[in-house]
Amino acid sequence: MGARTQAQRDETTVEIGYALFSAVFAAAVVFGAVAGPKLMFAMPYAVERGLLLAAVAAAALVLPLRVVTVLRRFSRGTARRGLPDQPSQPGRTSPDS
Template structure:
């Protein structure tokens, strides 16, 4: 693969930002949903620790999976053009 154009570099920068932002948002939601009750309610100490540890583990896993999946999907579609009405697809 040769040098990338400025538009390709800009598209990759935007995609990385989107991947990180959406992954961080999803991880925060999961952490709040799983670990939140430990902070809101008076639960036994071992239950609080288990909920917080589970929340952190799930949030970390979700973050990694989301970033990788967004960037892999972008890499697969980077060279393709969306179809245009009225035009013949070169692959047909």
């Protein structure tokens, strides 16, 4: 692999930042969705504790999953860069079609 240009390094940095930011946001949403009932309803201590632990576990699962998904999609996109999405042959249509 050759040396990368500054634009390619900047693009990678922005994509990593986006992956981390969106992962933190998604983890916070999941945490809030799972732990939210704890704030809205009166529950026994064991149930509240269980919801809190489930929320932490779900957020801990979502965060790296989102980072990996975003960065994998980015790497697939950069690997195909330079190649056309479709063949560069002009399509010929007959007057009857």
